[in-house]
Amino acid sequence: MSVESQSGRARRDRGAPGASSRDEAGQRLTGLLTPIVGAVGFDLEELRVEPAGRRRLVRLVVDADEGVNLDDVAKISQAVSAALDESDVMGSAPYVLEVTSPGVDRPLTEPRHWRRAVGRLVRAPLGAGGEIEGRVVAADDEAVVIDVEGDQRRLGLDELGRGRMQVEFRRDGTGDED
Structure with a gap:
């Protein structure tokens, strides 16, 4: 189950592109989004940012003990999108946000x-x-x-x-x- 949002364009990133800035950006993004997802009652299981043409695909996999339904995905998507738009963590490039629940093939590790x-x-x-x-x-x-x-x-x-x-x-x- 996933819902996509294409509203996002964050503020201009002041850091230079490169492997170290990407790692730092990933840590900043995780640091920003983990408490937001947690505040609405879910665990951020996975976060990936991938190029998608002129945009970037921001994919969040979220879960909870009670599972995740479409209303939950919409609520998480709205909260995350607002946080991304208010921060500079995504830079100036537009992004597509995808919020999804884990599939049955997710490994049981935690x-x-x-x-x-x-x-x-x-x-x-x-x-x-x-x-x-x-x-x-x-x-x-x-x-x-x-x-x-x-x-x-x-x-x-x-x-x-x-x-x-x-x-x-x-x-x-x-x-x-x-």
């Missing part, structure tokens, strides 16, 4: 990602070798409980690699009976 995956089928490599596939039963800041065919295993986050949610078209017991 405790909040695992918490949001409760009830979902996941697969993750194990630090000791091999992998685990099962349904996330619970997750907190230190561990994840995964049900593997009726056997619940508690694994520390440091024991799990980058997990991935598995796509389920029809979970047992949740589909239509017809």
